[in-house]
Amino acid sequence: MDSLQYNTSREPLIIPEYGRHIHIMIAQVMALSDREERNKMAKAIIGVMGNLNPHLRDVPDFQHKLWDQLFIMSEFKLDVDSPFEKPQEEILNTKPGKLPYPQNFPKYRFYGNNIKRMIDVACRWEESDLKKMLVSTIAVHMKKSFLNWNKDTVEDDVIVAHLDELSGGKLKLLPEQLPLTSSNDLLKMKSKNGNGPKSNAPAKKRNNRKRY
Helix, strand or coil, rough: CCCCCCCCHHCCCHHHHHHHHHHHHHHHHCCCHHHHHHHHHHHHHHHHHHHHHHHHHHHHHCHHHHHHHHHCCCCCCCCCCCCCCCCHHHHHHCCCCCCCCCCCCHHHHHHHHHHHHHHHHHHCCCCCCCHHHHHHHHHHHHHHHHHHHCCCCCCCCHHHHHHHHHHCCCCCCCHCCCCCCCCCHHHHHHHCCCCCCCCCCCCCCCCCCCCC
């Protein structure tokens, strides 16, 4: 019982995927005083690491990755000649900055950020037939998004009001652009694409009778 060792009392594994033996081998190499011997042993460990992960052979510069992992497992204390630039501990431990939350207009979240971006782009366009087509397309997409997350029908007046609010009064639908695509047609398109309501019709029972 005295020879038993528990992982809780051992040194933590820096890259557990390689197991404890690889970490022990790296520690033994670090204890060598002869630099030439350290270089020889380091290359041998790289070979073992490559054999443990044959899928890395299909990854570009997989040797570079193995050498980086070797230095990481030695806590950047291993002093050997590497064919690649030694990774920097400061860069590895640098925490990434926080990503900004991409919500532009949280009041009508069911429209999504892409609709708001399209509205912002359309507001910057000069008046033209192309802009009219873009505004009409945006309104149809707004109606489609509304139906995806809300009721089974929506009046065009609601979409027109939301478009006016989201654009700050800069985008208007012309009378000849109304009515928009009907709610029934949009729901049929959604159902055709597999996103519509599931049918309540009972499914056909499979014939599970055994044949002898």
